[in-house]
Amino acid sequence: MPQVTYIEPDGRVRTLEVDAGSSVMRAAVDAGIDGIEAQCGGNCACATCHCYVQDPWLDKLPPPSDDEALMLSNVAAERRPNSRLSCQLVVEPALDGLTVELPDRQS
Amino acid sequence: MDPQAPILIVGAGQAGVQIGESLRQEGYQGELLLIGNELHPPYQRPPLSKKWLIEPGAHTALALRGADSLRRRRIDLRLDTHVTAIDRAASTLQLASGERLDYSRLAFATGALARALPLPGAALGEVLSLRSINDSGAISAAIRRCAAEQRPVVVIGGGFIGLEVAASARKLGAEVTVLEGLPRLMSRVTAPIVSEAFERLHRAHGVELVFGAQVTELKGAGGRVEAVRTADGREHAAGCVVVGIGVMPDDRLAAAAGLACDRGIIVDDCARTSDASIVAAGDCTARRLADGRLLRLESVQNAVEQAKSAAAALMGRERPFRAAPWFWSDQYDIKLQMVGLSHGYDQVVTRGDLQKPAFSAFYFQSRRLIAVDSLNRIQDHMQSKRLLDHGLSPTPEQVADAQFELQSLLKDAKLATADGA
Numbered sequence: 001m002p003q004v005t006y007i008e009p010d011g012r013v014r015t016l017e018v019d020a021g022s023s024v025m026r027a028a029v030d031a032g033i034d035g036i037e038a039q040c041g042g043n044c045a046c047a048t049c050h051c052y053v054q055d056p057w058l059d060k061l062p063p064p065s066d067d068e069a070l071m072l073s074n075v076a077a078e079r080r081p082n083s084r085l086s087c088q089l090v091v092e093p094a095l096d097g098l099t100v101e102l103p104d105r106q107s
Numbered sequence: 108m109d110p111q112a113p114i115l116i117v118g119a120g121q122a123g124v125q126i127g128e129s130l131r132q133e134g135y136q137g138e139l140l141l142i143g144n145e146l147h148p149p150y151q152r153p154p155l156s157k158k159w160l161i162e163p164g165a166h167t168a169l170a171l172r173g174a175d176s177l178r179r180r181r182i183d184l185r186l187d188t189h190v191t192a193i194d195r196a197a198s199t200l201q202l203a204s205g206e207r208l209d210y211s212r213l214a215f216a217t218g219a220l221a222r223a224l225p226l227p228g229a230a231l232g233e234v235l236s237l238r239s240i241n242d243s244g245a246i247s248a249a250i251r252r253c254a255a256e257q258r259p260v261v262v263i264g265g266g267f268i269g270l271e272v273a274a275s276a277r278k279l280g281a282e283v284t285v286l287e288g289l290p291r292l293m294s295r296v297t298a299p300i301v302s303e304a305f306e307r308l309h310r311a312h313g314v315e316l317v318f319g320a321q322v323t324e325l326k327g328a329g330g331r332v333e334a335v336r337t338a339d340g341r342e343h344a345a346g347c348v349v350v351g352i353g354v355m356p357d358d359r360l361a362a363a364a365g366l367a368c369d370r371g372i373i374v375d376d377c378a379r380t381s382d383a384s385i386v387a388a389g390d391c392t393a394r395r396l397a398d399g400r401l402l403r404l405e406s407v408q409n410a411v412e413q414a415k416s417a418a419a420a421l422m423g424r425e426r427p428f429r430a431a432p433w434f435w436s437d438q439y440d441i442k443l444q445m446v447g448l449s450h451g452y453d454q455v456v457t458r459g460d461l462q463k464p465a466f467s468a469f470y471f472q473s474r475r476l477i478a479v480d481s482l483n484r485i486q487d488h489m490q491s492k493r494l495l496d497h498g499l500s501p502t503p504e505q506v507a508d509a510q511f512e513l514q515s516l517l518k519d520a521k522l523a524t525a526d527g528a
């Protein structure tokens with residue numbers, strides 16, 4: 001199973017084994033990772049699942065859809081070049097090791 | 108009251124879970140018990156009229172949080188447990204089993220009940236309403252039967268839930284009739300121009316819309332509904348009926364315990380009730396606004412943000428919920444996103460393409476922006492949310508000018524980051 005590492009807002013680091021096909025958001029809320037709210041449940045409608053993708057993973061991810069890019073335009077925390085919505089990031093074996101940092105606020 | 112007694116949360120839905128989570132984030136170390144009367148672990152309701160209705164899947168896919176999440180936060184979850192009464196003098200709560208639980212502090216997150224149709228025939232088989240996972244499963248099955256038997260699905264009520272069910276039923280191949288008592292769709296919350304866009308959308312997808320329909324009776328045979336009768340004497344054939352006429356905040360326990368209620372548990376913007384040791388959040392509340400009005404919202408954001416306020420209040424802190432309310436609804440390939448409260452608007456300005464449709468309706472009151480409804484215009488929604496949250500307003504002329512960038516107002520206020528275009 002691919003592993004995904006989360007850096008929570010207070011700096012704690014947790015690594016989860018995530019089913020391929022699941023989203024970075026889904027795995028986090030199931031495990032109780034702090035820093036992701038996911039109010040719309042993965043519908044790309046709330047932008048409360050914002051994360052920062054760490055090097056070198058950004059380039060290995062499919063680029064954001066138009067909807068995701070537009071939602072990212074006004075996230076609550078700072079928007080950075082490596083900002084993504086974690087509900088739109090589908091975990092695959094090739095992403096084993098993916099690391100995301102979570103912002104200090106989502107709404 | 109025993110200060111060492113646990114904090115009890117009544118209602119294990121969106122708000123209840125968030126109160127628990129936020130209490131831990133607020134540093135609460137004591138015992139925490141989340142009590143819910145449903146059989147399923149806390150789940151999301153929005154998909155129940157959307158994706159889930161079309162394709163019911165595993166319960167876990169709807170879960171708000173996984174079991175590990177509750178364990179990590181030391182939130183004890185008791186499902187299938189009905190709270191029957193609160194004794195405020197003794198600081199105890201009574202369960203249907205007869206058991207009594209002491210509390211130090213208490214949170215109500217009891218949600219709302221689907222409003223029942225107060226008409227003859229409402230108890231017939233295949234007359235369904237939608238609130239829970241089980242309701243959604245039953246409606247999904249009924250729609251499939253209707254599609255197979257080529258009998259229409261009749262939806263009573265042209266609000267969000269009714270229209271989402273109508274769209275989902277069309278996707279499942281059923282004929283759909285929507286009966287709406289007023290002259291247009293979603294009339295309580297949107298401007299005519301938005302209602303009209305949805306009217307075109309549903310008609311284009313083959314939904315029969317009937318306005319001014321006063322339902323008088325449901326008729327059936329063999330215990331099963333067969334037709335819906337309206338005041339004009341028409342009978343609308345029905346293989347099943349979905350009643351989507353709104354909800355009633357569930358304030359029954361709180362009202363019985365003497366808390367101030369008015370179609371909802373009355374709370375301030377910090378989620379405090381009339382009892383200092385009791386808070387309330389989500390669909391069960393009626394929030395007192397600064398101008399004295401009571402605001403009743405049924406949305407995920409409201410449940411989550413009030414829950415954060417409630418958790419802070421239980422810890423003796425003030426964390427008022429004053430952000431602009433927002434909501435979304437999916438119908439066919441249209442994503443409707445709403446932000447703000449349009450009540451009391453005196454001007455509506457649109458931006459975008461009405462026919463496509465990909466446009467937003469901007470609501471103004473005395474030239475101040477108060478709300479925005481966006482249909483497939485995510486950028487408008489996100490920018491408007493920021494503007495409203497920060498008390499900023501474009502002029503109606505700026506909104507009408509397609510060349511004008513709303514984002515520039517955020518940039519001027521230093522609310523946009525460099526690349527936040």
Ligand SMILES: Cc1cc2nc3c(=O)[nH]c(=O)nc-3n(C[C@H](O)[C@H](O)[C@H](O)COP(=O)(O)OP(=O)(O)OC[C@H]3O[C@@H](n4cnc5c(N)ncnc54)[C@H](O)[C@@H]3O)c2cc1C
Nearest residue numbers: 118120121122143144152153190217218389390405406407
């Ligand atoms: C079909 C549908 C579609 C929706 N779509 C959207 C949408 O697109 N966007 C959006 O923002 N919102 C949507 N909503 C609204 C949103 O789901 C609600 O606002 C939200 O669930 C409210 O959360 P809550 O915790 O207040 O109530 P609930 O989630 O209803 O939770 C309350 C819980 O308390 C339990 N309870 C009540 N009384 C007792 C008792 N005495 N003892 C024990 N347990 C008790 C109830 O059984 C329930 O499980 C939708 C709702 C429905 C039904």
Ligand code: FES
Nearest residue numbers: 042044047049087
């Ligand atoms: S969970 Fe809402 S946008 Fe990702």
